[in-house]
Amino acid sequence: MIEGIFVEGLIYAIMALGVFFTFRILDFPDLTVDGSFPMGAVIMATSLHAGVNPLSGLVMAFCGGVSAGFVTAAIHNKLKVPHLLAGILTMTMLYSVNIRILSNRANLPLLRVDTILTRVHSACEGILSPEIASLIFFILVVLGLKLALDLFFLTDLGLVFGALGNNEQMVRVQGVNPATLKLIGVGLSNGLVALSGAFAAQYQGFADVNLGQGIVVSGLASVMLGEFLIKSNRIWALTLRVVLGAILFKAIMYLGRYYGYYINMTPNDLKLITGVLIIISLAASNYKRLRAKGDA
């Protein structure tokens, strides 16, 4: 059971890393996520059913997400549409696109197909139980992605991303087109989100076009929870706390789902709880900022 929380937390951490990239680094609140997450899931499910090997399926899901991000960034850059609206437009269009990808279905089970997880399980057969094998697999995947992201932010290009959310004027004065950076950033972010959706579909055993409802908010909640866990401005710590935040978030949701009935809570209340969690985080960080000002 406890492995389940960790695995789900790790899968969602990939999505949360994407949300962290747009919301925190780019300062581009991107709502495409609600569409690109199920997009990753449906691309994965469809390609598995078509007999594509799971690794290629993951790559395709990632690319699908990247292109969804490109669309949002292009709408924002070219038509000067505000971030939020650009994201909502893409997200809405993706709903139809995702149904199309599933050949006019709303969901697709993955029960008797070969997934990345069945491969991992069979590779570890006799050595590790499937639960532990999944856990170790996802720890490695998330660690790998986290390190790749850390490394990216140390590169010349990554550093400019760091400056963009902070001081766009400085980026322009440096001869870099902010629109290009947004395209790359929102693309990469949604690639991660779609990858997360692809893993989620394989873990749950089905893909559903409604998988993404409110996912961006839970990603944001994870990012904010993480910010309470570690105080730092080093990039490796920033990405680490996103991962920890996602696991913590899943744990809270788990508690709400299984023990909530003691206080008359139903699973339908979880979205409300998520929202309240974000509001409390916002209020707490505001309070801290005010306190810091008072001390200075």
Added chain:
Amino acid sequence: MIALECITKTFNPGTPGEKTVIRNLSLTADPGDVITIIGSNGAGKTTLFNLISGAVFPSAGEIRMKDRKVTFEPEYRRAMHIGRIFQDPLAGTASNMTIEDNMMITAKKGFRWPKISLNRAMRQKFADLVKTLDMGLETRMKANVSSLSGGQRQALTLLMTVLSGPDILLLDEHTAALDPSNAAMVMEQTQRVIQERSLTTLMVTHNMNHAIAFGNRLIMMDAGEIIVDVKGVEKQDLTREALIQMFADTRKKAFESDEVLLST
């Protein structure tokens, strides 16, 4: 190096808020020119810089840079040749990044690929450069820029701007937000780097003494026009009193000619 020809800039044309800020202005800066620009508030000095750097586009006229027409070229592209420092010390650096990260960002111009250049040799080079500021910042290369004072930040911005190798330097009252001793220090550094690299420079200042002591040419702007333009020997012999007299004279002349126009 840079030429503006008959530039006019009107904000909000065709609306009640219509405002012509630059009027038929022409200006040519040759390579190595150091031009100081003075003028009252709202004279259009910052707008002139915005036009040169491409942050706003002119309503009429043409801008050329190194013999290339750049009138409507986007800011980021023109920035390949321009180093610009603003009055606000916060504007030139990314505050939540370290000194060395900031320097790495400004170490070159234009788009870059995801490769890691900030290695030990580069760190040493940056530390050595920062040492020339003589502020002890070389021991704080991993500190966030937000922990620096305004004067330190502006001096660092100057260093970073020069590091990126611009051909033209635009300084918009870059010492105005600093206390007198910091301002003097940044001014000194400015003089040093301009001389070292013989940068073509345009510098807006509200300090008459700076305007006179600095550079080989002085321009006074008023109501979107250049009303005084002195260079060479004339500039060297310029005194504060003469400058003030010039300002009064030109304005009076303009006023009189308006009057003449009106009365006929």
